[in-house]
Amino acid sequence: MRRFLIAGNWKMNGGPYDAAELLQGLKEQKAEVDENVDVLVCPPFVSIGMASEILHDTDIQVGGQNLHFEENGAFTGEISGSMLVESGCNYVIIGHSERRQYFGETDETVNKRVKKAIEHKLAPVVCVGESLAQRKKDEHFDLVKNQVKAALFGLSEDDAMDVVIAYEPIWAIGTGETASPEQAQEMHKHIRDVLAELYSQDVADGINILYGGSMKPANAEELLSQPDVDGGLIGGASLDAGSFSEIITIAEDLS
Numbered sequence: 001m002r003r004f005l006i007a008g009n010w011k012m013n014g015g016p017y018d019a020a021e022l023l024q025g026l027k028e029q030k031a032e033v034d035e036n037v038d039v040l041v042c043p044p045f046v047s048i049g050m051a052s053e054i055l056h057d058t059d060i061q062v063g064g065q066n067l068h069f070e071e072n073g074a075f076t077g078e079i080s081g082s083m084l085v086e087s088g089c090n091y092v093i094i095g096h097s098e099r100r101q102y103f104g105e106t107d108e109t110v111n112k113r114v115k116k117a118i119e120h121k122l123a124p125v126v127c128v129g130e131s132l133a134q135r136k137k138d139e140h141f142d143l144v145k146n147q148v149k150a151a152l153f154g155l156s157e158d159d160a161m162d163v164v165i166a167y168e169p170i171w172a173i174g175t176g177e178t179a180s181p182e183q184a185q186e187m188h189k190h191i192r193d194v195l196a197e198l199y200s201q202d203v204a205d206g207i208n209i210l211y212g213g214s215m216k217p218a219n220a221e222e223l224l225s226q227p228d229v230d231g232g233l234i235g236g237a238s239l240d241a242g243s244f245s246e247i248i249t250i251a252e253d254l255s
């Protein structure tokens with residue numbers, strides 16, 4: 001029996017009004033989800049409260065798209081772990097390639113945020129992945145290995161069990177281009193091997209490794225059928241209640 005996590009990353013889309021409409025649609029289609037599939041939506045910060053309220057009587061969980069590694073203080077524009085918890089989150093995305101690319105996120109700050117998330121019992125969804133140039137230079141396996149090791153640096157085996165890894169080939173994000181199922185499987189297996197080397201095979205087997213990069217209803221089945229693909233981190237298709245529900249149903253059928 002497989003266990004999947006289907007996570008929607010709304011990115012900078014969906015203020016409270018649009019979020020309410022989208023979530024009502026999702027709730028109508030998928031308020032109840034099979035027990036072997038976890039479902040998560042990560043709206044922008046301003047819509048998290050609304051999402052928690054609308055989804056409180058469903059099987060759909062809520063997460064943040066980032067958190068700061070300090071507890072509180074003079075950090076204009078930042079959000080803390082306790083604020084996310086208070087708003088109803090139990091997951092948080094960390095180190096998305098867009099944060100690394102546009103907002104100066106580094107392996108070191110990713111690691112600090114991961115530790116802070118765990119302190120707050122928020123499951124960190126740690127994003128890793130290579131650019132097209134890095135893949136063409138055949139650097140992708142080493143790069144992803146280093147990103148995983150740096151993100152989990154200093155984490156105990158127990159803490160590592162709460163982590164989710166999302167492999168996002170940057171060249172497949174929002175481009176409509178998708179890694180082939182074979183490319184996804186190859187990298188997911190590599191990540192699992194890195195986790196086994198860092199901890200143990202049991203820990204590695206217990207960590208969900210999600211694929212992110214233009215996952216949609218048309219390609220979800222072949223991606224989720226790969227033995228080491230344990231779910232999806234879905235951008236564009238999570239903004240449509242019908243498409244996101246379809247992907248959840250595909251995961252339910254495969255679980």
Ligand SMILES: O=C[C@H](O)COP(=O)(O)O
Nearest residue numbers: 009173174213214235236
């Ligand atoms: O966080 C989600 C990923 O960046 C994938 O986004 P996408 O499904 O729009 O390609």
